[in-house]
Amino acid sequence: MISVAVMGYGTVGSGVVEIIEKNKKEVGEKSKDEVGVKYILDLREFPGDPYEDKVIHDFDIIANDPEVDIVVEAMGGIDIAYKYTKGALLKGKSVCTSNKAVVAEHGPELLQIARENNCSYLFEASVGGGIPILRPLNTSFTGEHIEEITGILNGTTNYMLTKMDEEGREYDDVLKEAQDKGYAERNPEADVCGHDACRKIAILTSLGSGKTVYYKDIRTEGITQIDKKDFEYAKKLNGSIKLLGLSRDVDGKILAIVAPFIVSDKSPLYAVRGVFNAIMVKGNMVGNTMFYGQGAGKLATASAIVADIVDCALNKGKTIDCTWKSEKAQMVDDREKVFEYFVRVKKDAFAELSECLGIREKITIDTADDEIGFVSAAVSEDKFFEAKDKYSNSMINYIRILDTEN
Amino acid sequence: MISVAVMGYGTVGSGVVEIIEKNKKEVGEKSKDEVGVKYILDLREFPGDPYEDKVIHDFDIIANDPEVDIVVEAMGGIDIAYKYTKGALLKGKSVCTSNKAVVAEHGPELLQIARENNCSYLFEASVGGGIPILRPLNTSFTGEHIEEITGILNGTTNYMLTKMDEEGREYDDVLKEAQDKGYAERNPEADVCGHDACRKIAILTSLGSGKTVYYKDIRTEGITQIDKKDFEYAKKLNGSIKLLGLSRDVDGKILAIVAPFIVSDKSPLYAVRGVFNAIMVKGNMVGNTMFYGQGAGKLATASAIVADIVDCALNKGKTIDCTWKSEKAQMVDDREKVFEYFVRVKKDAFAELSECLGIREKITIDTADDEIGFVSAAVSEDKFFEAKDKYSNSMINYIRILDTEN
Numbered sequence: 001m002i003s004v005a006v007m008g009y010g011t012v013g014s015g016v017v018e019i020i021e022k023n024k025k026e027v028g029e030k031s032k033d034e035v036g037v038k039y040i041l042d043l044r045e046f047p048g049d050p051y052e053d054k055v056i057h058d059f060d061i062i063a064n065d066p067e068v069d070i071v072v073e074a075m076g077g078i079d080i081a082y083k084y085t086k087g088a089l090l091k092g093k094s095v096c097t098s099n100k101a102v103v104a105e106h107g108p109e110l111l112q113i114a115r116e117n118n119c120s121y122l123f124e125a126s127v128g129g130g131i132p133i134l135r136p137l138n139t140s141f142t143g144e145h146i147e148e149i150t151g152i153l154n155g156t157t158n159y160m161l162t163k164m165d166e167e168g169r170e171y172d173d174v175l176k177e178a179q180d181k182g183y184a185e186r187n188p189e190a191d192v193c194g195h196d197a198c199r200k201i202a203i204l205t206s207l208g209s210g211k212t213v214y215y216k217d218i219r220t221e222g223i224t225q226i227d228k229k230d231f232e233y234a235k236k237l238n239g240s241i242k243l244l245g246l247s248r249d250v251d252g253k254i255l256a257i258v259a260p261f262i263v264s265d266k267s268p269l270y271a272v273r274g275v276f277n278a279i280m281v282k283g284n285m286v287g288n289t290m291f292y293g294q295g296a297g298k299l300a301t302a303s304a305i306v307a308d309i310v311d312c313a314l315n316k317g318k319t320i321d322c323t324w325k326s327e328k329a330q331m332v333d334d335r336e337k338v339f340e341y342f343v344r345v346k347k348d349a350f351a352e353l354s355e356c357l358g359i360r361e362k363i364t365i366d367t368a369d370d371e372i373g374f375v376s377a378a379v380s381e382d383k384f385f386e387a388k389d390k391y392s393n394s395m396i397n398y399i400r401i402l403d404t405e406n
Numbered sequence: 407m408i409s410v411a412v413m414g415y416g417t418v419g420s421g422v423v424e425i426i427e428k429n430k431k432e433v434g435e436k437s438k439d440e441v442g443v444k445y446i447l448d449l450r451e452f453p454g455d456p457y458e459d460k461v462i463h464d465f466d467i468i469a470n471d472p473e474v475d476i477v478v479e480a481m482g483g484i485d486i487a488y489k490y491t492k493g494a495l496l497k498g499k500s501v502c503t504s505n506k507a508v509v510a511e512h513g514p515e516l517l518q519i520a521r522e523n524n525c526s527y528l529f530e531a532s533v534g535g536g537i538p539i540l541r542p543l544n545t546s547f548t549g550e551h552i553e554e555i556t557g558i559l560n561g562t563t564n565y566m567l568t569k570m571d572e573e574g575r576e577y578d579d580v581l582k583e584a585q586d587k588g589y590a591e592r593n594p595e596a597d598v599c600g601h602d603a604c605r606k607i608a609i610l611t612s613l614g615s616g617k618t619v620y621y622k623d624i625r626t627e628g629i630t631q632i633d634k635k636d637f638e639y640a641k642k643l644n645g646s647i648k649l650l651g652l653s654r655d656v657d658g659k660i661l662a663i664v665a666p667f668i669v670s671d672k673s674p675l676y677a678v679r680g681v682f683n684a685i686m687v688k689g690n691m692v693g694n695t696m697f698y699g700q701g702a703g704k705l706a707t708a709s710a711i712v713a714d715i716v717d718c719a720l721n722k723g724k725t726i727d728c729t730w731k732s733e734k735a736q737m738v739d740d741r742e743k744v745f746e747y748f749v750r751v752k753k754d755a756f757a758e759l760s761e762c763l764g765i766r767e768k769i770t771i772d773t774a775d776d777e778i779g780f781v782s783a784a785v786s787e788d789k790f791f792e793a794k795d796k797y798s799n800s801m802i803n804y805i806r807i808l809d810t811e812n
């Protein structure tokens with residue numbers, strides 16, 4: 001019997017309990033042992049809940065019960081979640097979590113504590129919800145040098161951008177709809193400003209490179225500046241606009257960024273609509289692969305946690321290791337970050353700005369006769385932002401362009 | 407030091423040697439030990455090849471060398487490959503292969519021999535080339551009941567169908583091009599008749615269900631009857647035509663089929679073009695996920711074998727098990743296989759046939775005024791084939807329709 005303690009009985013935590021119960025046969029067979037929930041830690045009471053009798057309020061009960069093999073951290077937040085995770089690992093209990101904030105902030109330390117205590121710290125559910133991506137990165141691309149990871153990592157913003165694209169609607173309008181449907185929070189900042197995607201690409205890149213990529217070192221731009229005219233231009237370029245987390249290995253240094261990109265309809269990422277997520281991984285041998293599925297949702301996320309639980313059950317007393325070490329990755333500086341940009345500029349500044357950045361293609365749309373759009377030459381970030389500052393009164397918007405081979 | 411013997415020094419075998427050499431650092435780190443190729447078994451000599459001195463011609467050298475931990479079977483064919491695989495496993499040497507024919511024919515027996523000899527029989531490369539799919543099925547969907555697997559599993563036919571769709575060309579024409587480019591064999595039967603896809607969906611379904619689905623029990627229809635008019639009709643249905651391997655769990659029984667399907671542009675499978683493969687897996691908790699990448703090619707396929715090698719290296723002396731057991735899965739009979747069909751029929755038989763099968767939608771195309779197309783109601787295979795026999799002189803072609811939720 002493998003005993004699990006679930007910390008946090010909200011959406012994800014209750015999903016974990018539901019899957020362990022509903023798919024008891026599959027989980028047991030795969031774990032080669034029966035798996036059962038012994039405790040549910042939450043501040044609240046749950047009168048009438050079928051697992052009411054398992055609810056406790058004191059973490060120490062879990063920490064001090066030698067029967068508990070695996071702890072699920074589905075509490076959210078950082079400080080308490082980190083403290084309890086560390087406490088469990090120090091007692092040799094494996095921890096499985098969906099909490100990307102804790103992973104991105106404290107991942108290397110918690111992984112090291114797990115190694116020293118013959119247990120595991122697993123977080124498949126922290127990136128891409130139910131999409132198996134961290135485990136394949138760890139166990140399937142073992143013969144690969146990972147060259148690039150590009151992902152649609154946030155379902156809320158992808159839902160909004162899909163609506164803007166398909167229905168020609170404005171940002172505020174689709175944000176309100178996303179909030180009404182429960183896809184976006186009342187304070188949508190974590191999603192729309194790219195912070196959520198940033199933590200996810202930081203985790204993916206750390207696993208892919210084996211070194212720590214700290215989320216605060218990643219330039220992060222959200223989608224709040226995108227308007228419906230941008231989509232009209234994007235269509236003229238046979239593309240759409242997606243919020244991407246992207247990282248590349250550039251001669252051993254890491255280029256990482258979160259920003260809206262124009263993605264060509266030739267890319268498999270183009271077809272990823274609505275709340276779905278997808279992650280492309282490019283290895284030097286395998287080429288491009290893509291992993292697609294629901295990036296959020298109670299059962300999808302819980303399913304990834306249950307997969308981690310089964311892995312821990314099969315590896316009781318051992319550490320399921322990954323290559324992510326605490327050594328910090330060297331990041332490329334802005335001179336080495338080179339992209340083509342789609343730029344919208346007021347008519348009178350077009351000649352000067354396109355001269356400054358170089359021009360690949362000029363684009364105009366019928367609905368805006370006081371501005372001109374163009375695709376710049378490939379320029380470095382420092383050069384681009386210098387131009388942006390200089391022409392701040394004339395540049396209406398800019399969006400990077402994803403290289404067509406992706 | 408982990409010693410590997412590579413059997414078969416053709417495209418895939420030489421790719422394995424190349425990756426082990428080129429990504430030595432990554433492979434060594436992930437294996438927690440140095441991995442080296444000790445023998446290359448082939449009938450031929452390779453004068454001037456950098457690994458010329460490793461080439462041997464006698465399998466017994468491998469079987470009797472206790473230093474050889476892992477054997478790669480990249481020989482192709484069935485009988486000798488099966489014999490050597492069995493011989494290696496009986497000596498406790500793990501075997502990694504891309505040989506889907508051997509896996510589909512002898513999988514359960516070889517897996518059992520591996521279990522009894524504390525070694526592993528792994529075959530990630532046998533399905534989807536470089537796409538990680540078997541390992542995720544085994545290790546990531548452990549909390550799932552797998553309800554459905556739907557895959558574009560053959561790159562050659564997907565290349566041909568993509569060309570027919572995008573360029574409005576005929577079957578013979580694109581087949582010739584595929585042969586000229588080396589994508590299709592001179593005798594293209596294994597690809598175009600669906601036999602290759604059939605073995606792959608048999609393997610996937612056996613892993614997903616835990617029971618043996620024998621490839622000979624799967625109805626298999628190829629793409630040889632598809633012509634360019636079919637694509638004109640498909641476009642009117644906002645879809646395209648893809649050769650799919652599909653299996654479903656129907657109340658514990660397995661529905662499996664390989665056939666061309668009309669796939670709606672709302673499905674992520676629609677966007678899978680050219681030689682790429684994609685496999686959708688639907689779990690009862692996670693919903694739909696999709697795995698995409700190069701389904702063939704020297705390095706992509708070899709990369710999957712190297713991942714298996716690393717797994718064996720990390721689990722020396724143990725069996726990396728899967729749930730695939732020798733017990734045969736119960737297959738649904740034709741009365742329980744229900745699909746909607748797109749049917750092309752001569753004008754004079756339209757009224758009768760559409761009455762017989764039921765009609766959802768009538769479709770006509772400008773280029774064919776002597777026939778009528780229609781989408782039938784959902785009918786069982788036995789009923790459909792009864793009608794097909796009855797109207798054999800009037801039915802021009804038929805293609806199943808993939809349910810839109812996929």
